[in-house]
Amino acid sequence: xRDAHHPHTRxxxxxxxxxxLGDPVRLGLVxxxxxxxxxxxxxxxxxxxxxxxxxxxxxxRDAGITRTRQEGTxxxxxxxRADLDARFPGLLAPVLESAEAHDAGAGVHxxxxxxx
Amino acid sequence: xRDAHHPHTRxxxxxxxxxxLGDPVRLGLVxxxxxxxxxxxxxxxxxxxxxxxxxxxxxxRDAGITRTRQEGTxxxxxxxRADLDARFPGLLAPVLESAEAHDAGAGVHxxxxxxx
DNA sequence: TTCGATGTTTGACGAACATCGAACAAGCTA
DNA sequence: TAGCTTGTTCGATGTTCGTCAAACATCGAA
Numbered sequence: 001x002r003d004a005h006h007p008h009t010r011x012x013x014x015x016x017x018x019x020x021l022g023d024p025v026r027l028g029l030v031x032x033x034x035x036x037x038x039x040x041x042x043x044x045x046x047x048x049x050x051x052x053x054x055x056x057x058x059x060x061r062d063a064g065i066t067r068t069r070q071e072g073t074x075x076x077x078x079x080x081r082a083d084l085d086a087r088f089p090g091l092l093a094p095v096l097e098s099a100e101a102h103d104a105g106a107g108v109h110x111x112x113x114x115x116x
Numbered sequence: 117x118r119d120a121h122h123p124h125t126r127x128x129x130x131x132x133x134x135x136x137l138g139d140p141v142r143l144g145l146v147x148x149x150x151x152x153x154x155x156x157x158x159x160x161x162x163x164x165x166x167x168x169x170x171x172x173x174x175x176x177r178d179a180g181i182t183r184t185r186q187e188g189t190x191x192x193x194x195x196x197r198a199d200l201d202a203r204f205p206g207l208l209a210p211v212l213e214s215a216e217a218h219d220a221g222a223g224v225h226x227x228x229x230x231x232x
Numbered sequence: 233t234t235c236g237a238t239g240t241t242t243g244a245c246g247a248a249c250a251t252c253g254a255a256c257a258a259g260c261t262a
Numbered sequence: 263t264a265g266c267t268t269g270t271t272c273g274a275t276g277t278t279c280g281t282c283a284a285a286c287a288t289c290g291a292a
Binding site: 041042050051053055058070074075 | 239
């Protein structure tokens with residue numbers, strides 16, 4: 001819960017990023033974060049157990065797609081859009097647009113009344 | 117070898133496409149086809165056995181990323197760029213550019229003197 | 233300090249995947 | 263017909279992945 005390791009921008013791997021995005025739950029999570037706002041863990045609702053959700057958030061974090069910040073006992077997740085754009089220019093936008101257009105990653109949504 | 121099934125453009129799944137691209141060998145193959153030219157199977161050289169290469173080409177084909185054409189006993193592979201652009205506008209270009217920029221999918225290259 | 237809330241980690245499981253060599257099938261060519 | 267070339271398919275194997283429940287760790291509050 002403590003050592004949230006985030007890879008440096010220069011170390012982001014394209015294959016790893018694409019692979020991380022190639023899962024419905026994770027793509028749905030990224031879609032939720034697309035507006036750039038930071039979200040509380042508790043706001044994230046996916047059709048999987050919380051341990052599985054934790055796993056997916058870890059995969060996204062390890063791939064450098066999201067950044068996790070801890071505050072007290074709560075966690076906040078945000079998209080590393082600037083870093084991704086710097087390393088893979090133009091990649092994120094069409095992914096998000098296509099995901100939105102085809103409603104990919106459905107089943108993942110914001111929970112009513114969550115922290116932050 | 118005969119029934120090369122290609123999904124219709126309208127059925128292409130973003131998750132499936134991203135997942136298919138999230139492998140070094142497959143991304144390397146896509147990079148080779150980036151110039152739009154059709155390539156003969158025999159031209160493709162990857163650091164895997166031919167049965168494995170056949171498998172990867174099948175994954176790409178099933179995801180709708182490539183099109184395979186058979187002519188006699190030979191096969192030719194090409195990128196379905198127009199279809200991908202139609203279904204996922206703007207997605208392919210930055211993927212190819214980033215792959216090129218970071219030399220992703222290395223190990224896959226064109227073989228000297230192959231069919232076509 | 234005890235309790236409750238919040239995520240993470242662990243252990244386990246089946247499914248999917250990447251990989252290989254060998255056998256196979258299809259189509260030229262001799 | 264027999265043989266060669268070209269890919270595909272078939273087991274087999276070891277790995278990774280997605281998933282869950284349960285145990286654990288951390289922090290704030292009572």
